Amino acid sequence: MADTTTNEAKISIKVFVDKVKKRVVYAEADHSFVDILFSLMTLPLGTIVKMLGKHADTKFEALGSLNNLYQSLKDIPESYFATEECKFMLLNPRSLSYDHCKNLKLKIDRTKPVKYFICESCRSKGYRTSCYYSICNKAICKICGGLMNTPHSFDSSICVGDGGVFVSDIGNFIVTDDFYVMPYSVAGIFRLLTDLGINDTSHLEEIKLDMDSEQVRSANLNKLNTSKLNITCVCI
Numbered sequence: 001m002a003d004t005t006t007n008e009a010k011i012s013i014k015v016f017v018d019k020v021k022k023r024v025v026y027a028e029a030d031h032s033f034v035d036i037l038f039s040l041m042t043l044p045l046g047t048i049v050k051m052l053g054k055h056a057d058t059k060f061e062a063l064g065s066l067n068n069l070y071q072s073l074k075d076i077p078e079s080y081f082a083t084e085e086c087k088f089m090l091l092n093p094r095s096l097s098y099d100h101c102k103n104l105k106l107k108i109d110r111t112k113p114v115k116y117f118i119c120e121s122c123r124s125k126g127y128r129t130s131c132y133y134s135i136c137n138k139a140i141c142k143i144c145g146g147l148m149n150t151p152h153s154f155d156s157s158i159c160v161g162d163g164g165v166f167v168s169d170i171g172n173f174i175v176t177d178d179f180y181v182m183p184y185s186v187a188g189i190f191r192l193l194t195d196l197g198i199n200d201t202s203h204l205e206e207i208k209l210d211m212d213s214e215q216v217r218s219a220n221l222n223k224l225n226t227s228k229l230n231i232t233c234v235c236i
């Protein structure tokens with residue numbers, strides 16, 4: 001359930017911890033949290049590497065060699081690219097789902113909104129600007145060879161339902177320690193506990209967490225880089 005009454009919105013989830021084995025077993029969350037988890041699927045790989053590279057934990061290694069690939073992209077002079085635009089686009093990939101993700105309760109992708117640029121010369125001659133645009137102000141116009149650096153806006157409004165952004169708000173969800181998401185059901189919980197070899201539910205402790213955007217972001221980044229969701233170290 002998202003709290004939007006404070007300056008920093010928070011999402012509440014219930015985490016069930018195995019007190020004996022000291023590990024997170026599963027979390028119960030509403031559509032707001034699951035929307036954020038599923039939004040990870042919309043992130044371009046370059047954005048993920050960039051986000052992981054900025055993680056405060058110095059032990060964090062951003063997806064191994066992909067970190068080197070991203071760094072080499074930054075280091076190679078623009079003259080080695082086909083166009084100046086290419087380097088900019090590769091370093092600043094844009095999610096095609098940005099207009100959906102801007103409706104999330106908490107933002108984990110801090111990529112700025114896409115800006116569009118057109119060729120002023122061609123616009124003044126009456127060419128259809130919707131056919132010729134760039135997301136970078138360094139692109140060369142294919143028609144006249146001029147610089148496409150005039151800001152232009154497109155109507156990119158997305159219709160979002162009354163419930164969540166990606167999932168419906170008809171019920172809660174169960175999120176396992178390794179990020180498997182399923183609709184909430186008692187049968188599902190028992191099946192999960194059985195699979196984990198947990199027969200005594202008295203070992204489980206329920207902890208309510210109110211997570212802000214930084215905590216959700218950190219938990220998601222941890223998940224992208226490790227085999228387990230270390231949500232307890234983030235929030236307890």
Ligand SMILES: [Zn+2]
Pocket residue numbers: 119120121122141142143144145146
């Ligand atoms: Zn032009």
